[in-house]
Amino acid sequence: xxxxxxxxxxxxxxxxGWQKQGNTNNTIQEKFENILHEMTGKKTExxxxxxxxxxxxxxxxxxxxxxxxxxxxxEIMDYFNKYLPDDIAVLSVDEVDLRFxxxxxxxxxxxxxxxxxxxKPDVFTxxxxxxxDVCPDTEKMRIASQKLLGTHDFKGFSSLGKTKKxxxxxxxxxxxxxxxxxxxIRINGSGFLYNMVRIIAGTLLDIGLGKADAQCIxxxxxxxxxxxxxxxxxxxxxxxxEVLY
Amino acid sequence: xxxxxxxxxxxxxxxxGWQKQGNTNNTIQEKFENILHEMTGKKTExxxxxxxxxxxxxxxxxxxxxxxxxxxxxEIMDYFNKYLPDDIAVLSVDEVDLRFxxxxxxxxxxxxxxxxxxxKPDVFTxxxxxxxDVCPDTEKMRIASQKLLGTHDFKGFSSLGKTKKxxxxxxxxxxxxxxxxxxxIRINGSGFLYNMVRIIAGTLLDIGLGKADAQCIxxxxxxxxxxxxxxxxxxxxxxxxEVLY
Numbered sequence: 407x408x409x410x411x412x413x414x415x416x417x418x419x420x421x422x423g424w425q426k427q428g429n430t431n432n433t434i435q436e437k438f439e440n441i442l443h444e445m446t447g448k449k450t451e452x453x454x455x456x457x458x459x460x461x462x463x464x465x466x467x468x469x470x471x472x473x474x475x476x477x478x479x480x481e482i483m484d485y486f487n488k489y490l491p492d493d494i495a496v497l498s499v500d501e502v503d504l505r506f507x508x509x510x511x512x513x514x515x516x517x518x519x520x521x522x523x524x525x526k527p528d529v530f531t532x533x534x535x536x537x538x539d540v541c542p543d544t545e546k547m548r549i550a551s552q553k554l555l556g557t558h559d560f561k562g563f564s565s566l567g568k569t570k571k572x573x574x575x576x577x578x579x580x581x582x583x584x585x586x587x588x589x590x591i592r593i594n595g596s597g598f599l600y601n602m603v604r605i606i607a608g609t610l611l612d613i614g615l616g617k618a619d620a621q622c623i624x625x626x627x628x629x630x631x632x633x634x635x636x637x638x639x640x641x642x643x644x645x646x647x648e649v650l651y
Numbered sequence: 652x653x654x655x656x657x658x659x660x661x662x663x664x665x666x667x668g669w670q671k672q673g674n675t676n677n678t679i680q681e682k683f684e685n686i687l688h689e690m691t692g693k694k695t696e697x698x699x700x701x702x703x704x705x706x707x708x709x710x711x712x713x714x715x716x717x718x719x720x721x722x723x724x725x726e727i728m729d730y731f732n733k734y735l736p737d738d739i740a741v742l743s744v745d746e747v748d749l750r751f752x753x754x755x756x757x758x759x760x761x762x763x764x765x766x767x768x769x770x771k772p773d774v775f776t777x778x779x780x781x782x783x784d785v786c787p788d789t790e791k792m793r794i795a796s797q798k799l800l801g802t803h804d805f806k807g808f809s810s811l812g813k814t815k816k817x818x819x820x821x822x823x824x825x826x827x828x829x830x831x832x833x834x835x836i837r838i839n840g841s842g843f844l845y846n847m848v849r850i851i852a853g854t855l856l857d858i859g860l861g862k863a864d865a866q867c868i869x870x871x872x873x874x875x876x877x878x879x880x881x882x883x884x885x886x887x888x889x890x891x892x893e894v895l896y
Binding site for chain 1: 660661662708710732737738739740741742771772773774775777779
């Protein structure tokens with residue numbers, strides 16, 4: 407039995423996210439597990455660093471699985487790429503220590519949320535960027551974003567219902583960059599709650615548009631109330647960029 | 652009666668090219684003419700700078716049409732963008748001199764052909780880049796491309812059958828740039844014959860891969876024979892970048 411780590415890429419548009427749910431066949435996990443089943447003859451779970459939601463993309467998601475096979479890593483990669491649809495790809499396969507676990511061993515993750523303020527969505531980026539009507543003040547967003555750095559209870563920045571699990575997370579960095587009409591919000595953190603990046607992006611956008619001011623972030627931390635934060639921006643603008651171990 | 656010039660953008664993947672053909676509804680010209688018919692109540696031809704083939708994209712195609720309408724240019728643009736599918740967009744509409752003709756007045760056009768040598772197509776660029784297995788020698792391609800500059804009979808670089816029309820064209824510039832694994836061949840010329848950019852790209856690729864040498868370009872010019880040139884590369888890698896007047 408060997409343990410394999412894969413770096414994978416997907417355009418999430420057509421899928422109900424990473425994690426399999428009931429008897430569907432439109433999650434990314436199922437696409438992988440069906441191919442692995444075909445390859446090894448055994449049902450095997452593939453573990454990703456975390457679930458990504460319906461419509462969310464990944465430039466470099468990490469996943470691992472344990473199996474017995476005569477194939478080497480290059481052959482395993484080629485086998486997956488032969489049978490995967492063209493909106494999912496394996497970028498690399500490596501054998502790793504048997505104790506390696508994609509989710510439990512992840513040290514930090516980087517997500518990027520992409521916005522663009524133009525009158526009509528660009529046809530070439532329409533699946534991966536969220537288009538807005540009015541250009542926000544990115545300097546205001548940048549200043550406000552610094553309040554999010556460090557370790558906080560991010561409960562108000564999540565769509566979780568009641569939970570007994572900790573909602574404390576650490577954000578290491580937030581960078582807001584502009585390229586023409588495009589605005590990218592890049593966040594690295596120890597881990598993220600359900601919808602957390604999309605709610606942070608929605609809150610920063612409200613601040614950039616003057617609909618809220620930076621103090622609202624203190625209020626959200628202090629009250630832990632979801633309704634004090636901005637909307638959950640659409641999934642299409644979100645990409646998992648990197649997972650560090 | 653006024654004459655309107657539009658700059659338009661499209662991802663050609665789903666379409667049989669710009670030009671309407673018989674009774675289909677899957678050309679870009681039809682999409683525009685149907686909306687204009689709805690807007691003005693009259694059937695009106697929309698003239699583009701040139702037809703683009705099935706699957707070819709446009710970053711900035713130019714087209715014009717004449718009509719009577721109370722709408723101003725911004726309203727015309729919004730009307731089109733409201734009814735166009737999300738892989739076609741109007742970037743601008745301007746009123747121009749009644750004599751302006753998108754095709755006859757075009758001074759030069761720029762096309763770009765995009766190649767990439769990686770083991771599995773990148774999921775985010777798979778519709779607009781042609782993927783190849785082996786990385787070509789771009790310096791060889793660059794040197795050979797200089798032989799194409801200037802005014803020549805490009806008959807051997809086209810898929811035209813017998814024609815009495817002139818096959819002489821002028822290429823003003825060819826730039827071959829690299830960005831990671833991506834290679835872009837950017838060509839500006841007075842006009843292009845049927846499949847000319849894709850055959851030039853195929854010929855330069857053969858030279859870069861060592862399947863042909865730069866002298867083959869002289870042979871193609873001297874004989875005018877299509878079979879001496881490289882293959883017609885797939886349409887998905889081709890983009891009309893700009894039309895100058």
